[in-house]
Amino acid sequence: MSIAAExxxxxxxxxxxxxxxxxxxxxxxxTIGLFVLWELLVIALEMPPTILPAPSRVFQAILQYWSxxxxxxxxxxxxxxxxxxxxxxxxxxxxxxxxxxxxIYAGLYPLMIGFNAIPKVALVPILVIWFGIGTIxxxxxxxxxxxxxxxxxxxxxxxxxxxxxxxxxxxxxxxxMDIMLKVxxxxxxxxxxxxxxxxxxxxxxxxxxSETVASNYGLGNMMSSAQSQFxxxxxxxxxxxxxxxxxxxxxxxxxxxxxxxGWAHRSTMAQ
Amino acid sequence: xxxxxxxxxxxxxxxxxxxxxxxxxAVSGLSMKVGKGEFAAVVGPSGCGKSTLMKLVTGxxxxxxxxxxxxxxxxxxPVSIVGMAFQNPTMLPWRTTLDNILLxxxxxxxxxxxxxxxxxxxxxxAERLLETVGLKGFGSKFPWQxxxxxxxxxxxxxxxxxxxxxxxxxxPFGALDAFTREELWCVIRDLQAAQGVTIVLVxxxxxxxxxxxxxxxxxxxxxxxxxxxxxxxFARPRELDxxxxxxxxxxxxxxxxxxxxxxxxx
Numbered sequence: 001m002s003i004a005a006e007x008x009x010x011x012x013x014x015x016x017x018x019x020x021x022x023x024x025x026x027x028x029x030x031t032i033g034l035f036v037l038w039e040l041l042v043i044a045l046e047m048p049p050t051i052l053p054a055p056s057r058v059f060q061a062i063l064q065y066w067s068x069x070x071x072x073x074x075x076x077x078x079x080x081x082x083x084x085x086x087x088x089x090x091x092x093x094x095x096x097x098x099x100x101x102x103x104i105y106a107g108l109y110p111l112m113i114g115f116n117a118i119p120k121v122a123l124v125p126i127l128v129i130w131f132g133i134g135t136i137x138x139x140x141x142x143x144x145x146x147x148x149x150x151x152x153x154x155x156x157x158x159x160x161x162x163x164x165x166x167x168x169x170x171x172x173x174x175x176x177m178d179i180m181l182k183v184x185x186x187x188x189x190x191x192x193x194x195x196x197x198x199x200x201x202x203x204x205x206x207x208x209x210s211e212t213v214a215s216n217y218g219l220g221n222m223m224s225s226a227q228s229q230f231x232x233x234x235x236x237x238x239x240x241x242x243x244x245x246x247x248x249x250x251x252x253x254x255x256x257x258x259x260x261x262g263w264a265h266r267s268t269m270a271q
Numbered sequence: 272x273x274x275x276x277x278x279x280x281x282x283x284x285x286x287x288x289x290x291x292x293x294x295x296x297a298v299s300g301l302s303m304k305v306g307k308g309e310f311a312a313v314v315g316p317s318g319c320g321k322s323t324l325m326k327l328v329t330g331x332x333x334x335x336x337x338x339x340x341x342x343x344x345x346x347x348x349p350v351s352i353v354g355m356a357f358q359n360p361t362m363l364p365w366r367t368t369l370d371n372i373l374l375x376x377x378x379x380x381x382x383x384x385x386x387x388x389x390x391x392x393x394x395x396x397a398e399r400l401l402e403t404v405g406l407k408g409f410g411s412k413f414p415w416q417x418x419x420x421x422x423x424x425x426x427x428x429x430x431x432x433x434x435x436x437x438x439x440x441x442x443p444f445g446a447l448d449a450f451t452r453e454e455l456w457c458v459i460r461d462l463q464a465a466q467g468v469t470i471v472l473v474x475x476x477x478x479x480x481x482x483x484x485x486x487x488x489x490x491x492x493x494x495x496x497x498x499x500x501x502x503x504x505f506a507r508p509r510e511l512d513x514x515x516x517x518x519x520x521x522x523x524x525x526x527x528x529x530x531x532x533x534x535x536x537x
Contacts (some may be wrong), residue, residue, distance in 0.1 A: 262461060
């Protein structure tokens with residue numbers, strides 16, 4: 001009884017600062033800090049809004065142009081997610097195919113590297129010739145830019161099966177298919193889910209680049225039209241929306257990764 | 272010698288070379304016979320082709336010269352009557368210990384089609400094996416929740432679940448501390464006594480070989496062949512105290528001398 005009373009007294013006596021979970025709060029505080037710093041910088045340097053608008057001006061623009069921003073954000077989210085989804089399916093397929101045998105791996109790997117080295121912006125005009133401007137080139141650019149990390153990660157997971165495991169199973173009469181299904185694929189899953197976080201951010205890069213160059217919709221298009229009218233606050237509003245979408249999708253991927261491959265995060269779970 | 276009448280493993284004058292005609296010769300003129308139900312140990316300097324021997328007997332490698340006969344059949348492909356355990360327990364981290372132990376049953380031809388319908392029966396068998404090695408109740412744990420010694424016990428269960436006639440052990444206790452190692456020696460000793468399985472143990476540890484085996488093969492440096500064959504005279508069941516007796520130490524000493532010589536010759 002007296003101990004419990006003492007405990008409550010101790011909790012109450014604790015200063016406010018000690019009762020706040022600073023780690024959970026930190027991302028929000030740092031973000032607010034960044035905006036405050038930015039605002040002060042703009043005021044101090046007397047920046048005109050056509051060069052660097054203050055965050056207050058950007059938020060104002062978001063409210064003012066909410067309807068087009070909302071529509072274009074959804075369009076960009078749609079092209080990005082669609083391109084990303086195709087990249088997941090294709091990346092998983094090609095990754096498994098490449099990781100299947102050493103010969104395929106050796107043969108296709110340099111091709112993949114070469115392909116990945118090509119700036120995807122340079123492919124947009126070709127996509128426009130094939131499919132016209134609009135949604136399709138944006139989806140395809142998002143796909144092309146984001147499938148490579150998925151392929152590499154899945155193939156790596158397959159290629160790094162412990163030889164002892166393989167020996168144990170092969171001695172039991174396991175076929176290649178058995179080893180892939182029982183060991184290779186589950187093993188490559190943490191690599192795969194890890195790569196989704198990289199791939200989704202790249203997918204945004206792809207879709208926005210394509211929308212900027214060749215589309216009448218999407219945040220990329222909205223920002224490039226705003227820029228041609230010197231509506232810089234709207235450009236920044238678009239950037240802010242992209243950042244928000246990017247963070248949201250990244251968080252979703254991180255959550256999926258944690259849910260699907262808890263065993264790979266065992267050190268944190270053990271605590 | 273009675274066991275020579277029906278050897279389970281018979282290796283005759285085997286040559287095994289890696290990497291084409293000019294590659295390294297891993298073993299050359301290797302011959303040995305292991306009788307049914309016998310516990311054989313293979314010792315030798317490092318790089319003497321002990322692991323090659325494992326792969327030859329299990330059919331993972333087919334020799335270029337000579338023949339390997341297991342259970343009366345020439346080995347031309349992996350033989351599923353063999354169970355294997357390595358120094359690295361290689362438990363799959365996404366499966367529980369029990370599911371890890373059941374893994375061979377999903378592979379071996381005569382079990383894989385029965386597994387789903389007779390799951391309960393197999394699970395019971397796995398539980399019994401776990402109990403034998405002192406892991407009762409740990410089946411639902413994930414392997415990474417177990418200590419190194421416990422993982423190695425589970426590894427032994429996995430090697431035994433499909434009731435192999437031959438158990439091939441490649442330094443299974445190498446990475447464990449001295450006390451855990453002695454504990455597992457007793458586990459394997461009791462397993463062999465209870466199940467009558469034939470065991471070939473590849474090891475660097477001469478005390479381990481002498482304590483466990485009926486027959487010890489001393490291999491030469493690369494290219495490996497059998498230099499000498501010892502019959503271990505100590506009566507079974509053997510207790511750990513045996514290792515402090517003079518006869519035991521003399522035998523370990525003799526083995527040590529032979530391997531030291533083989534190393535110099537290399």
